[in-house]
Amino acid sequence: MMNLAAALQRNASCKPDKVALICGDTQMTYAQFDAMAGKIASGLIDNGIQPGDRVALSCPNLPFFPLVYYGIQKAGAVVVPLNVLLREREIKYHLEDSDAKFFFCFEGNSALPMAKEGIAAFNQVDHCEKMIVMTADQGQLSFDGQPTLTAFLQECVALEDYVIRQADDTAVILYTSGTTGLPKGAELTQSNMMSNAFIAENLMAGNGGDVHLVTLPLFHSFGQTVHMNAGILIGATLVMVPRFEAADVLQLIEKHNVSIFAGVPTMYIGLNHCQSDSDVSSLRLAISGGASLPTEVIHTFESKFDVPILEGYGLSETSPIACFNHLDAERIPGSVGQPVQGVEIQLMDLQGNKAKQGDTGEVVIRGHNVMKGYLNRPDATEASIVNGWFYTGDIGKFDEEGNLFIVDRVKDLIIRGGFNVYPREIEEVFMTHPDVAMVAVIGIPSEEYGEEIKAYVVLKEGSVIEADALHEWGKVQFAAFKYPRSVEIRQQLPMSATGKILKKDLKAEMTPATA
Template identity: 55%
Template structure:
């Protein structure tokens, strides 16, 4: 028996009065956080949620997220975190594809979420989180998070799930461009949090972690929230990354651990006010999500006297697969070595290991690899072959066993740590009545790593401005997905079979 909610229950027993999470002046102890999660577990049970049911969360980084997250896990339900930037059609797709029967959403996202919920054929419970003192009109049948907390008991007998039961479904995407749900088990998530806490981050009860990575993303969920809860550390939460606000919190709360994507480090390093704050409390910084520029890593270390440990992972691997770990001298530019209990290889097209220094696809095997893609047996069989998960990333490994990501097999663009899949954007563009051809690529950006660019050709006699096309995409896609620039051509380069040659567009 194993339930990921044991992370919270263990720390509530060990450190009942210690602050678990805080948002500015609002603090919750581990006992209070566990009690609130128990109330939500009781509430979900009363709403008919049972072991194996799916509960979707569309919440920002506030204490409501861990309350709802661990509350759903206690029932034995599967948590389906949704990107808070999703539009209504995206919300509908994820609710239906995951078979979610309940959606817990922050009031600020309700305009999009309510319509997506209404359209979804599977979802029958809508719970709205409202800020104190706010009393907005609710959709028919909806209940408030606050009312559930006030109506239910703070004691709950956690459902004894099996290690291989699905704890979380994290959505990713593949060559088809349609998001796929990676099923991560209680064992996947528990071991990834435990090993990350003990062997990578070395988190301690006295640590304070800045929680600014979005908790709907695997990096923030495992390496920040679950690591901190496991270690008995304190989470200080920031709903949205703003460099000055982040530095204010680091100084105010004496933050010791910071996990972020390279874009965040870029802004903390280069913001005009970066010299105005005391960042000396930082003792551990970790980076993931996309490749960290070596010059940023060196400059950050020099300015703040803290080493950034870079790692690698995917939603399908819970997410951590490798890291520059403290027992070995880190190598800037490297994603480090596999974590305990995980194997990695670089292989050729036949699946055979390549020689040291040669380029190959990264494959991964271990406790961190997902159960599979939800309801997609063929995609699962393609991704996991002979027990090895095929990442789609190209890398080389040196003589010391350190891995270096070189390129990506897929056309995925990483914008500020967010994975963006061109096919999804291209499908939106192709739905435009004037567009005949479309391709989406990533172009270098000094702050975000990559920016989204669309290249289009119009149907005969049709035209639209660059801004019109950007606005068209903006209305249909999450904020991190829509292209910031559009190039208009008479035609796009193609292969003999008619496939657009993206490499000639870059």
């Protein structure tokens, strides 16, 4: 028997006055956090929500997110976090696919009118019974005809205890990015989420005195587990940041004596290029995940801030942590470390056999972290989980000491004239160029070679190098079949809300190769 909300309830009892959440000038103790989550749980139950019912949540990194998330857990329901950038059509799909009975949505702003998009979608979905709008104005009782959280909680009395769930009951449904077809909902159990939170805290050598800077979107598995669930598990403080700005992040680290920061590679690139005199000496650990971190970025960050970066690896379907660099082991730059406790990782060749030592292969994972399956998609579940092994779609290799290196995504592999080319290798080298701030390499159609290699480059501020010069530089760095025949300089690259470079958007442009 378990429930993610047990940790929150325990901390509210043991350390009621400890600050749990900070966002701007707002602070909330564990006692206040638990009481508010209890009122939300009570409101859900009073409105007919049963254990196992799905409740959608769309909110940036504001206190509303953990309050509602843990309120849903206390009620025994299932959280369906939605990407805050989704538009009406996409929200409608997620509400329908998850069979959500309730929908909590933040109001947004003029640039991103989340609630208006959400209301339009909600009105098209028959089974979604109620929508609650979370507004910055705590006195507001309605928003475009929908009740606000303030109105919803007016008559609620906090639930005294959480609803007991079983280890294999679904706790969260995380939707994949949908790089192939429509997004699929990965069902993660109470055991999946609890075990991964414990693993994260153990890897970070966490303690209740830690202060986490939460700039990773909490609707994503990375921030949800490594920051929110892991931090709340031991009673740490969460400093919530709705939008990543490098200078602001460094100031917040100093202001709140932040000890743990986690980010994706684009965030570390931003911090490396930021000119700031903020004192970040309180920071003891930085964590990277979500995408491969170029070794040049690691070296620059650690040299500039004197803080170690531990790189990890996982997917939404693995809760997410599967592999990690450990504090008590030698850290190999470029490696995502070793499988975490209770998790096995193997590499499989194209014929479905275990890859030989030193060879690359598809990364497959087995352990307590692997999802129950894809919601209402038995065929997709059967295709991705074979004999208990989850097939990730990533290409990896092990060194002799058992350190895993992610070479690339299977879908990102470029086959040029019969030769395999891994974009990450090219990106790693281009990141060493003194004028390059960011790069994405993709394969584009070529009549002669099947695929050709193209690099999209963002320059460092003040750099004036031309694309032709980078093209010629690449010729010197790589074998003839590897170097990018086309280099395009851009002001920015398309990114997801989690800070990942969206190569699928670049591929969709289908730009032809140059000579």
